[in-house]
Every structure is written in C-alpha cells, then in structure tokens.
Amino acid sequence: MEQATQAVKHYRSSDEHSVKFVGSYKQYLGLWLYNILLTIVTLGIYNPWAKCAIRKFLWQETEIAGSRFEWHGTGKEMFKGFIKAYLILGGLLLVLNFGPLFIPPEMLVWAVLSAYLLILLLVPLAIHGMARYRFSRTSLRGIYLGYRGKLKEFYGLTTRDFLFTIITFGIYGFWLEVNIRKYILEHARYGNVSAAYDGKGGQLLGLAFLQGLLVMITLYLYTPWAIIEFFKFHVKNTSLVQNERRYYFETNASGGKYFVVLLKAIGLIVITLGIATPIAQLMIHKYLVETISIAPGFSFDGIQQTEESYKDATGDDMGDILDLDF
Amino acid sequence: MKAFFNDGKTSKRRDCEIEFHADKLKIRYIDEQQSPLTTLWEISQISRLEVRTSSTNLKYGEYPQEVLELSSQKDLDYIIGKYPDASFHKSTYNTFTTFGWKGLMALVFTLVALSMIFFFYGAPMLAEVFARTIPEEYETYIGRNVQQAYLQYLEVDSSRSQLVQDFYELLDYESNYNVQIVVVESDIANAFALPGGFIVVYSGILEIIEKEDELAALLAHEVSHINGRHSLRMLSRNLSTYLLISILTGDVGGFSSVIIENSHLINNLSFSRTLEKEADISGMRLMIEANIDPQGMVDLFKRFTHLQDSISDSLAERIDVDTTSSFITDDSAKTFSQVLWEKAEPVFSTHPAPKNRIEYLEREMLDSSITNFNGKPSLKGLFESIKSKTDRL
Numbered sequence: 189m190e191q192a193t194q195a196v197k198h199y200r201s202s203d204e205h206s207v208k209f210v211g212s213y214k215q216y217l218g219l220w221l222y223n224i225l226l227t228i229v230t231l232g233i234y235n236p237w238a239k240c241a242i243r244k245f246l247w248q249e250t251e252i253a254g255s256r257f258e259w260h261g262t263g264k265e266m267f268k269g270f271i272k273a274y275l276i277l278g279g280l281l282l283v284l285n286f287g288p289l290f291i292p293p294e295m296l297v298w299a300v301l302s303a304y305l306l307i308l309l310l311v312p313l314a315i316h317g318m319a320r321y322r323f324s325r326t327s328l329r330g331i332y333l334g335y336r337g338k339l340k341e342f343y344g345l346t347t348r349d350f351l352f353t354i355i356t357f358g359i360y361g362f363w364l365e366v367n368i369r370k371y372i373l374e375h376a377r378y379g380n381v382s383a384a385y386d387g388k389g390g391q392l393l394g395l396a397f398l399q400g401l402l403v404m405i406t407l408y409l410y411t412p413w414a415i416i417e418f419f420k421f422h423v424k425n426t427s428l429v430q431n432e433r434r435y436y437f438e439t440n441a442s443g444g445k446y447f448v449v450l451l452k453a454i455g456l457i458v459i460t461l462g463i464a465t466p467i468a469q470l471m472i473h474k475y476l477v478e479t480i481s482i483a484p485g486f487s488f489d490g491i492q493q494t495e496e497s498y499k500d501a502t503g504d505d506m507g508d509i510l511d512l513d514f
Numbered sequence: 515m516k517a518f519f520n521d522g523k524t525s526k527r528r529d530c531e532i533e534f535h536a537d538k539l540k541i542r543y544i545d546e547q548q549s550p551l552t553t554l555w556e557i558s559q560i561s562r563l564e565v566r567t568s569s570t571n572l573k574y575g576e577y578p579q580e581v582l583e584l585s586s587q588k589d590l591d592y593i594i595g596k597y598p599d600a601s602f603h604k605s606t607y608n609t610f611t612t613f614g615w616k617g618l619m620a621l622v623f624t625l626v627a628l629s630m631i632f633f634f635y636g637a638p639m640l641a642e643v644f645a646r647t648i649p650e651e652y653e654t655y656i657g658r659n660v661q662q663a664y665l666q667y668l669e670v671d672s673s674r675s676q677l678v679q680d681f682y683e684l685l686d687y688e689s690n691y692n693v694q695i696v697v698v699e700s701d702i703a704n705a706f707a708l709p710g711g712f713i714v715v716y717s718g719i720l721e722i723i724e725k726e727d728e729l730a731a732l733l734a735h736e737v738s739h740i741n742g743r744h745s746l747r748m749l750s751r752n753l754s755t756y757l758l759i760s761i762l763t764g765d766v767g768g769f770s771s772v773i774i775e776n777s778h779l780i781n782n783l784s785f786s787r788t789l790e791k792e793a794d795i796s797g798m799r800l801m802i803e804a805n806i807d808p809q810g811m812v813d814l815f816k817r818f819t820h821l822q823d824s825i826s827d828s829l830a831e832r833i834d835v836d837t838t839s840s841f842i843t844d845d846s847a848k849t850f851s852q853v854l855w856e857k858a859e860p861v862f863s864t865h866p867a868p869k870n871r872i873e874y875l876e877r878e879m880l881d882s883s884i885t886n887f888n889g890k891p892s893l894k895g896l897f898e899s900i901k902s903k904t905d906r907l
Contacts, residue, residue, distance in 0.1 A: 330520030
C-alpha cells in the first residue's frame with residue numbers, strides 16, 4: 189500500500205526523460221552563508237569561488253535519466269573572468285558616474301558616448317564568452333557539452349540585428365533575441381548531439397503583444413502567467429538532434445502554480461527579513477527546472493564524446509581570453 | 515554496492531564492481547563489445563568533492579573525466595569511510611552544508627554582526643586610507659574639473675572674486691593648497707569647497723554677513739574642508755561602499771540590498787555631519803591661529819539661526835547644491851514633510867543643526883587659552899568694499 193502511494197507521489201522519478209532537482213534547501217542555505225562569510229572576509233575577492241560553488245550545487249543536484257550534471261569550472265577560472273569583467277565594467281562605471289571628476293568638461297560628452305558604445309560592443313563578446321565557458325564546463329554521464337560558435341559570425345549577426353532594432357524603434361528586438369538564442373543553441377553540442385531552436389521573431393512579437401496587453405488589463409496581476417508563457421515559448425522551441433531526429437523539450441509549467449510558488453517565495457523573504465532569500469530563489473528555480481522534460485525516444489545512452497578538451501594547450505591562450513563568467 | 519561507470523567516451527552507463535585497495539580503487543566493468551575491463555583509480559587523483567551536498571558522483575583524471583555514479587549517499591559514505599584521510603572528500607563547504615537549522619541560525623547572526631562591523635567600520639576605514647593616498651596634484655586636477663563644469667551654469671563676479679581672494683590672502687590661514695575663491699551671482703546663501711583648494715561663494719551669503727570676522731569664519735570653515743580633504747574622503751567613501759555593495763550583493767536578493775542601501779545613506783549622512791563639525795572646529799582654530807576673533811564663527815551661525823526662523827517662501831526656489839561640503843543646509847519654506855524632517859534631523863541631516871553648532875563652538879572658544887584678538891585692521895576696509903558691491907545690487 190505504502191509503495192503504491194510512493195509511486196504516485198514520485199511519478200516523475202520513474203520518467204527518465206524529466207528533469208529532477210534534488211537539492212536540499214538547508215544545504216543550499218549553509219553553502220550560501222559560508223559564501224557570504226568568505227566574501228566579506230576577503231572583501232569580495234571570494235565572489236567567483238562562491239559562484240562556482242553555487243553552480244556546482246545547482247548542476248550536481250539536477251538529475252535527468254538517473255544521472256547528475258557536473259560542473260567542471262573552477263573558482264580560479266571564474267576569478268579571471270571576474271577580473272576582466274570588473275576592470276572593464278569598473279572603468280566604464282567610473283566614466284559614467286564620476287567622469288566629471290577627471291575628464292575635462294569639453295571631452296566629457298565624447299567620453300560618455302564612447303563608454304556607451306563600448307558597452308554595446310562588449311555585450312556580444314560577453315554573451316559569446318559566457319556560452320563558451322558554461323557549455324564547455326558542463327557534463328552529464330562523462331560527456332561534455334560545448335559551444336562552437338564563431339565570435340566573428342556572432343558579431344556580424346548581433347551588429348546587423350542591433351542596427352535593425354534601432355531603425356525599427358525596438359520592434360526588431362524580438363528577432364534579435366530569437367536570433368541570438370538560435371545561434372547559440374545551434375552551435376551548442378552535447379557530445380555528438382546538437383541542439384536546435386525554432387522560435388521566430390514574429391511569434392515572439394505576437395506573444396509579447398498579447399501577454400503585454402493581458403498584463404496591463406489585469407493591472408500586472410497576470411505577470412506570473414505571462415512569464416510562464418515566455419518560458420514555455422523558449423523551452424518548447426528548443427530541441428536536441430540525435431541521429432538526424434529532433435527531440436523537443438517540453439514543459440508543463442503553469443502560471444497558476446508559478447504564482448503560488450512566487451507568493452510562497454516572497455512571503456518567506458519578507459518573514460525572514462531577507463535571510464531566506466536563497467531558499468526562495470531555489471524554490472523558484474526548482475519549480476521551473478522540474479517542469480522540463482525531453483521527448484521520449486531520445487537516448488541518453490548512445491552519446492559519443494566529441495568536444496575537444498578545453499584545456500587543450502594549442503587553443504588555450506586565445507580561447508581563455510574569451511572565457512567569461514560573471 | 516550498486517554503481518555505474520562512465521568511461522568518458524560514451525554516455526552508456528556501465529554496471530561495475532568496485533574493489534578497495536590501500537591507495538586505489540579497482541573498477542571492473544563490461545564494455546561495448548561485452549568484454550570485461552578494469553580501470554584503476556589512484557585515491558589521491560580522485561577529484562575533490564568541493565560541494566558534496568547530495569552528490570553521489572566521483573570523478574577522476576583529466577579531460578574527459580571518468581565518472582563513477584553511486585546509487586546512494588550511503589555508498590559514498592562507505593567509500594569515504596574506507597579512506598578517511600584522503601583529500602577527495604575534504605572541503606570546508608561540507609562542514610557548513612551539514613549544519614542543522616540551529617547551527618545555520620547561529621551562523622546567520624554571526625554573519626549579520628560581521629557585516630555590520632564591516633559595513634560601518636571596515637569599508638569606511640579602507641576608503642579613508644585610499645583618500646589619504648591620493649596625491650595633492652591629482653586632487654587639484656579633480657577640483658578644477660568639477661569647478662569648471664559647475665561654473666558653466668553660473669555667473670561669476672570676477673571683481674568681487676578678486677576682493678574676496680585679497681581678503682583671504684590677508685587672513686593668512688594655514689593651508690598646503692593654493693586656495694582660489696570664486697564669487698558667483700545667486701540669491702542662495704551658501705558656499706562650498708571643492709578638492710584641491712577651490713572655494714565657491716554665492717553672493718547671497720555675502721548679503722547676510724555683517725562683519726569681517728564672519729566672512730573670515732566662513733572662509734576658515736571652507737579652508738578646513740579643503741585641508742581635511744573632506745570632499746575626497748566623502749567621495750571615496752561613497753565609491754567604496756558602492757563598489758562593495760555591488761560585489762557583496764552579487765548573489766544577495768533585492769530585499770537585503772534595499773536595507774543595505776538605506777543604512778548606507780544614513781551612515782553617510784552621519785559622516786557628513788562629522789566632517790561639518792570637524793570643519794567648524796578646525797576652522798575656528800585656524801581663526802585663532804591667525805589672530806582673528808573666533809566669535810565671528812559663532813555670530814555667523816547665529817545669523818543662520820535667525821535666517822532660518824524668518825525664512826520666506828521666496829527662498830524656496832533654490833538649486834539643489836551638492837551638500838558634500840556646502841555651508842548650510844538647504845532648508846527653505848516649511849512644509850509638513852519638512853517639519854517631520856526637522857524632527858528627524860539629528861539622524862537625517864547632512865549638517866549639524868545651527869543651534870548645536872553654536873553650542874560646541876562656544877565650548878571650543880572657552881577651551882582656547884587666547885582671549886585677546888587684535889584682528890587685522892585692513893580686513894575691515896576690504897570687507898566694506900565687498901559689502902558695498904553687494905549692497906549696490
């Protein structure tokens with residue numbers, strides 16, 4: 189009898205194509221507190237190691253087909269990315285916030301304009317670097333993910349789309365978003381499995397129009413439902429390509445359930461004066477992640493290792509500069 | 515013990531058997547071709563379980579890593595039990611993630627206390643050290659840029675600037691900086707100092723001042739801001755807290771950062787009042803050293819108290835000056851919120867209340883051993899020419 193209830197309660201655990209998140213809230217809180225402690229003691233320098241530990245937790249507590257993901261990134265690698273990002277961002281923030289203090293007034297306009305231009309140029313670099321880094325440091329069942337996008341191509345795409353976005357007063361922004369996703373996913377690998385993304389800018393525009401309207405009509409009450417609609421749009425348009433067949437991701441997320449989770453999370457934060465923030469964040473993460481599954485038929489057993497070692501000495505120096513995470 | 519082995523070549527999980535040796539694990543599994551294989555894992559080469567939590571995987575070697583998937587945490591505990599001294603399971607994270615709720619709560623309180631100490635003492639102290647190491651030339655450079663940017667929007671009265679400058683030179687206050695004074699046309703009764711020796715005096719304040727000693731006091735206050743590098747200290751404090759908050763709140767949620775931001779504001783306001791008090795008192799000392807009657811400082815604040823009492827709506831249209839080192843608070847027409855504000859002033863104001871200022875200045879005067887001040891006769895004449903220009907307006 190007891191077995192029967194168990195089976196019903198954990199019906200998803202028998203489904204090897206659904207994602208499960210098994211992390212414990214208490215352990216996550218402990219992890220998080222330790223991170224804060226070290227971040228304070230080291231005046232913030234520990235931040236990348238802290239982020240790395242959090243990611244290790246999130247990855248290895250996520251399960252699909254009975255196996256856990258692994259995060260192979262290290263604090264040291266992330267520290268390098270952090271330094272790069274902070275030097276650049278710090279410089280830019282300095283110009284934008286405190287420019288008048290050290291830049292002659294006649295140069296100020298140019299300095300601020302070039303700072304903004306530089307930010308625009310850095311965004312594609314940052315997205316590319318993060319994709320490269322995150323994919324290459326993730327594995328499941330010993331098979332590594334990878335990202336084979338080319339920076340030059342990616343720049344071409346983002347610059348073109350960004351110009352269109354300006355010309356169309358932002359409307360093309362939906363195509364920009366979709367094209368970035370498409371490019372990144374289509375250049376992502378999981379061993380000999382590749383990914384695809386079918387979302388179209390026009391569909392996203394339509395969705396945004398409808399959802400935006402509903403959010404306004406309901407005085408923002410509809411927001412959680414709208415968020416879920418976007419989430420579904422992206423998840424359902426993503427697929428994995430194995431042996432020339434496409435296996436789509438599926439999500440059974442619902443706005444109502446998401447709304448309840450959000451309410452619980454916010455309530456928890458308020459009651460504990462912010463101390464339970466990590467638990468609240470994890471609740472939301474868990475809900476969303478666990479709604480995802482991949483179409484039956486996808487074989488988790490027949491994947492071959494294909495990606496070259498990210499530690500390969502030849503590509504290391506140049507590639508390393510592009511590895512970013514912050 | 516049930517376990518799977520991933521060889522790093524394919525994703526096929528292979529049933530395996532583990533044999534425990536003194537310094538290695540022997541893993542036997544069946545490969546694709548159904549032939550039995552064995553791999554050896556040196557215990558010292560097993561990847562560290564940095565964050566163990568509920569993980570049940572062990573990883574080994576360089577890219578691509580081999581993975582041992584254990585079916586339960588008990589199995590992992592069993593392996594760890596076999597090698598209690600091995601480094602693969604040693605990590606401080608693992609201590610913290612096994613804390614009970616009580617332990618976690620104790621940790622929360624320690625952290626809150628630690629952050630408070632760091633926030634109210636550590637960060638400001640670092641900022642102070644930083645501000646003191648900035649070379650004077652650079653400070654002057656910053657000040658000149660800000661002054662130029664600021665003066666673009668104001669009308670400079672160059673002849674009166676020269677007169678006040680001459681007045682200042684006669685005072686002969688001690689300062690390492692080449693102090694340059696500019697008088698600008700404005701109804702606002704205010705004056706402020708910029709880093710590196712730049713003082714901006716609004717003509718409005720010259721109308722209110724009645725005696726040369728009061729002008730001497732005003733300049734003494736501003737020069738003290740410059741000598742004490744107050745703007746720079748304030749600025750580096752803002753900047754450091756801003757940077758630190760951004761670093762520390764990297765993964766802290768929105769709520770806590772709101773709390774931090776607000777306490778930051780209050781913290782800074784109290785710092786601002788400390789600096790104002792410092793400028794009042796060291797300004798008074800400058801006057802005493804220069805043989806000028808420090809009563810001028812007290813008189814000046816008495817004028818502001820009167821002014822505040824009789825302030826009219828017409829003064830409400832004041833530009834919001836950067837209060838970092840301006841002379842008086844920008845209180846104008848009283849509204850309900852302002853009455854509230856005044857009640858809360860000891861906590862929320864950038865400047866000490868004039869009444870308080872008069873009190874501590876009078877105390878400071880009593881402490882001074884010199885009681886007889888000759889003053890400087892030529893100051894009076896110069897002050898009259900400054901005033902006459904004001905009166906003509």
